[in-house]
Each structure stands twice: as C-alpha cells, then as structure tokens.
Amino acid sequence: MPDKIIIFDTTLRDAEQTPGAALNGTEKFEIAKHLAQLNVDVIEAGFPRSSPSDFEAVQRISNEIEGPEICALSRVIDQDITDAWNAIKGSPKPRIHTFVGTSEIHIKGIMRSDQDTVLKKAIAAVQYARSLCQTVEFSPMDAARTEPQYLYEVVEATIEAGAMIINIPDTVGYAIPSEFGQLITGILKNVTNIDQATISVHCHNDLGLAVANSLEAVKNGARQIECTVNGLGERAGNTSMEEIVMAIKTRGGHFDQVYTEINTKEIVPISRLVSRLMGISVAPNKAIVGSNAFAHSSGIHQDGVIKQRDTFEIIDPEDVGLKESQIILSPRSGRNALRHRLDVLGYQIEGEQLDKIYDRFLVVAEKKKEVHDADLDAIMSDEVRSIPETYIFEYIQVLSGTRISATTTVGLQNQGKIIEKSTAGEGPVDTAYKAIDLITNLPLKLVDYNIKSVTEGKDAIGEVTIKVQNGAHLVTGYGASTDVIEASARAYVDVVNKVIYQNSR
Numbered sequence: 001m002p003d004k005i006i007i008f009d010t011t012l013r014d015a016e017q018t019p020g021a022a023l024n025g026t027e028k029f030e031i032a033k034h035l036a037q038l039n040v041d042v043i044e045a046g047f048p049r050s051s052p053s054d055f056e057a058v059q060r061i062s063n064e065i066e067g068p069e070i071c072a073l074s075r076v077i078d079q080d081i082t083d084a085w086n087a088i089k090g091s092p093k094p095r096i097h098t099f100v101g102t103s104e105i106h107i108k109g110i111m112r113s114d115q116d117t118v119l120k121k122a123i124a125a126v127q128y129a130r131s132l133c134q135t136v137e138f139s140p141m142d143a144a145r146t147e148p149q150y151l152y153e154v155v156e157a158t159i160e161a162g163a164m165i166i167n168i169p170d171t172v173g174y175a176i177p178s179e180f181g182q183l184i185t186g187i188l189k190n191v192t193n194i195d196q197a198t199i200s201v202h203c204h205n206d207l208g209l210a211v212a213n214s215l216e217a218v219k220n221g222a223r224q225i226e227c228t229v230n231g232l233g234e235r236a237g238n239t240s241m242e243e244i245v246m247a248i249k250t251r252g253g254h255f256d257q258v259y260t261e262i263n264t265k266e267i268v269p270i271s272r273l274v275s276r277l278m279g280i281s282v283a284p285n286k287a288i289v290g291s292n293a294f295a296h297s298s299g300i301h302q303d304g305v306i307k308q309r310d311t312f313e314i315i316d317p318e319d320v321g322l323k324e325s326q327i328i329l330s331p332r333s334g335r336n337a338l339r340h341r342l343d344v345l346g347y348q349i350e351g352e353q354l355d356k357i358y359d360r361f362l363v364v365a366e367k368k369k370e371v372h373d374a375d376l377d378a379i380m381s382d383e384v385r386s387i388p389e390t391y392i393f394e395y396i397q398v399l400s401g402t403r404i405s406a407t408t409t410v411g412l413q414n415q416g417k418i419i420e421k422s423t424a425g426e427g428p429v430d431t432a433y434k435a436i437d438l439i440t441n442l443p444l445k446l447v448d449y450n451i452k453s454v455t456e457g458k459d460a461i462g463e464v465t466i467k468v469q470n471g472a473h474l475v476t477g478y479g480a481s482t483d484v485i486e487a488s489a490r491a492y493v494d495v496v497n498k499v500i501y502q503n504s505r
C-alpha cells in the first residue's frame with residue numbers, strides 16, 4: 001500500500017510574510033476556502049501572536065473552514081502557544097506548530113543561548129502545546145545546518161514530549177538533494193522513537209532546489225511536505241505546491257510508494273487567486289502554472305501536439321484546471337449566456353449584481369467583439385471586492401498628448417453622491433491619482449505599479465496591480481479595463497478602500 005503524502009500548505013503563513021504580499025482577513029479567508037477545495041491536508045493559517053488581525057483571521061478560518069486541519073504557528077513561548085490555541089480551537093481539526101532554532105548560528109548568534117537551554121525550552125513548549133491540543137508539530141529551525149547529533153537528540157526528546165509531526169526545515173535554502181535525503185535517513189536511523197512521528201520537510205528555494213530537496217526527502221521517508229501556492233515565500237520562496245503535486249502524479253511510476261489527495265483541477269484557479277490577492281504575478285515560464293507552461297511556439301511542436309498531445313506535453317492541461325475555452329461570448333450574448341459562463345468559471349451571480357456585471361460585460365464586448373474566459377475573470381476580479389467599498393469608481397475623462405500636459409477628471413461615488421475632481425500635470429495616470437487624492441483626502445505613497453494584458457490583441461483587457469505604503473504595511477490594489485488609464489484608476493480606488501478598511505480596524 002502506498003503512503004499518502006500530507007500536503008501542508010503554508011501560503012497563508014510563510015508566503016504571506018513576503019514583502020508586499022500581506023493579506024487582509026477577508027482575503028485570507030477566501031484563499032483558505034479555495035485551499036479546502038484543492039483538498040490540502042493542512043492549512044497553516046497564520047502566526048496568531050504576530051498581530052491581533054492575524055489572530056482574528058486564523059480564528060475565522062478555524063471556525064468556518066471544514067476539511068483540512070487548521071494549524072497555527074508559535075515560538076516556544078507560552079504566550080505564543082496560548083494565542084495559537086485560542087485562535088484554532090474552533091476548528092474540528094486543530095494543530096499547533098511550534099519551532100525553535102537549533103543550529104549553532106541560531107542558538108549562539110541570535111538567541112545568545114546554549115544547546116541545553118534550547119532543548120529544555122523545546123520540550124516544555126511541546127508539552128504545553130500537547131496539554132491544549134491533540135496534534136502538535138515541532139520544527140527545529142535551520143535543521144539542515146544543525147549539528148546532526150544534537151538534531152537527533154532534540155527530535156527524540158520532542159517526540160517523547162508529545163510531538164507527532166517533526167518538521168525538518170531547510171530554512172535558508174542551503175541543502176542539495178542527496179545531502180538532504182541523507183539527513184532524513186540519518187534521523188530515521190538515529191532517533192529511536194521516530195516510528196511514533198511523521199517526518200515533514202519545509203524547504204526554501206534559495207538555490208532553486210526546494211522541490212528537488214522535498215522529493216528526495218520523500219524518497220528517503222518523509223511523509224509530509226510543507227509548500228505554498230506558486231512557490232511564494234520569504235526571499236526566493238518555498239517548495240511549490242503545484243510542482244510537488246504534479247511531479248508525484250506525473251511520475252507515479254518513480255514515486256510508487258506515495259500519492260497525494262490533491263484535487264489537481266483546482267491548481268490553476270488557486271494559482272490565479274493567490275497571484276491576484278497577493279499582487280505577485282507568476283513568471284510566464286513557471287512550471288505548471290506559468291502562462292507559457294502549455295504554450296507551444298515551434299512549428300514542429302505545434303504539429304506534434306495537435307496530432308498526439310503527449311508528443312511534447314507531459315501533463316494534460318485539463319488535469320491542472322486549464323480549460324480550453326470552447327465558448328467565446330460576443331456583444332450579442334445575452335444575460336443567461338453570461339451567467340452560465342460565469343457559473344462554469346466558479347462565480348454564482350444573480351439579480352442586481354448580474355445586471356451590473358452584464359453592463360460591464362457589454363462595454364468590453366462592444367470594444368473587443370470576443371470575450372474570453374480570461375476577460376471574464378478580470379472583470380469579476382474587479383467587480384467582486386473583498387471589503388466594503390467606501391468609494392466606487394464611476395468615470396474618468398482624460399485629455400493628454402505628447403505636446404500638452406495631461407488634464408484628468410475623475411468621478412467617484414461616496415454614500416450615494418458623485419464627487420468629481422480635476423487636475424492637470426505630468427501624465428494621465430499621475431493626474432488621475434492626484435484627482436482621486438483630492439476626492440478621498442487620503443494621499444498614498446505608490447511603491448509599485450504593474451500593468452499586464454489579459455488576452456492578446458490591441459483591445460485586450462489590461463490588468464493593473466499597484467502597491468501603496470500605509471504606515472508599516474504595503475497594500476495591494478487591482479483594476480481591470482480595456483482602457484489602461486481606467487484600469488489604473490480602478491486599482492487606485494481599490495487600494496483607497498482597503499486602506500480605509502485597514503485604518504478603521
């Protein structure tokens with residue numbers, strides 16, 4: 001009987017720490033819902049001690065998401081563990097994950113402590129966590145650079161103390177596959193009570209080896225993999241969920257000892273969702289989820305794939321949720337056709353909201369003549385907001401050119417009233433943002449501006465993602481339109497609403 005690999009997703013904890021990727025509670029909840037549809041085994045929902053808003057987000061996910069275990073991170077400090085437990089105890093399947101650095105550089109350099117003291121803290125933390133929660137995971141942080149004898153000692157003692165999952169992190173992404181595999185073998189050989197625990201791995205991608213290291217660990221006996229959607233995470237990121245899952249599935253013969261229970265058809269949808277909410281686009285050549293991952297440009301390859309798909313494709317795009325769009329909507333498509341297509345894409349829209357989206361769809365359809373699934377996704381991302389909209393975008397008028405300075409007028413709705421302001425200045429985007437500042441009285445510092453076309457052709461929908469600084473936080477905004485200036489303004493209004501929401505809490 002092959003063993004199940006436990007997929008432990010840490011998108012909401014490790015990836016959420018990426019600069020500029022911070023999510024609000026509603027966005028975290030949205031991703032958690034999709035992670036449950038993806039059928040991950042464990043969702044690491046956050047680090048409750050880190051902030052009251054993260055505590056609340058973890059608590060809501062624990063109370064409302066069914067299916068996966070919900071895990072919270074804590075240092076080996078009582079207050080951290082208490083907070084983690086209070087945040088997750090509403091889940092039918094709660095898990096506490098506690099960690100402490102065990103390499104010399106962490107013990108001496110960062111904690112100014114010694115091996116004995118750290119060992120005692122780890123044992124006490126696991127015992128305390130077990131007194132609250134049935135399932136406890138322990139991580140000796142920087143395990144890949146920890147002295148092996150000491151690592152075995154810590155692992156044995158924490159299992160003795162009640163840890164059921166021992167996670168071996170390559171915190172700095174330093175390991176190479178053969179070496180990391182041997183580390184797992186060493187633990188299996190030298191830790192006498194290892195049969196009472198599951199070995200997990202948590203690899204970082206600083207050398208581009210996170211997936212390779214995780215697979216090598218599985219070959220050597222690890223049975224839980226910690227990973228993130230799109231491989232996001234600190235620095236170069238974490239083990240990529242989609243690559244791990246599809247490697248095990250596609251090379252089933254090679255990995256015949258193991259399987260995962262991931263619903264692979266949800267891979268592309270969740271990749272898009274995470275990319276949009278975190279405001280971090282996926283590289284076109286990214287394995288599995290990049291926009292070119294299933295594109296064939298050379299004539300020989302195109303010809304081959306048409307005659308027989310597997311000549312140049314090792315994965316059926318449908319397996320990861322890439323649906324060839326069979327139906328393309330046009331300006332003649334009715335409300336029902338639109339509703340049906342949205343339903344297929346996973347949006348259940350009725351009544352007034354449908355009317356509003358239909359109007360928006362018609363504007364796009366008139367301009368583009370053909371509306372593809374990707375266009376609908378962009379419209380929906382723009383229309384369906386996760387937070388209350390204090391300001392609603394109404395219209396924009398721009399006068400601009402190479403020989404004149406730009407003049408822009410923007411109209412926003414606030415509490416049922418339209419407020420209009422105009423400014424003149426450098427360029428259309430800059431003046432649009434200044435006009436919005438005049439309306440909202442909330443000047444924001446723009447730190448990132450990104451524009452991307454959704455489909456091909458000069459009438460394509462443009463997606464604009466921006467980041468602004470709000471105190472210590474970066475806030476991401478999103479806007480879409482066939483007019484890039486309008487998309488830019490919509491993204492800015494989105495960010496304004498998020499900032500107002502964040503500041504009100």
Ligand SMILES: [Zn+2]
Pocket residue numbers: 014171202204233234238
């Ligand atoms: Zn990490």
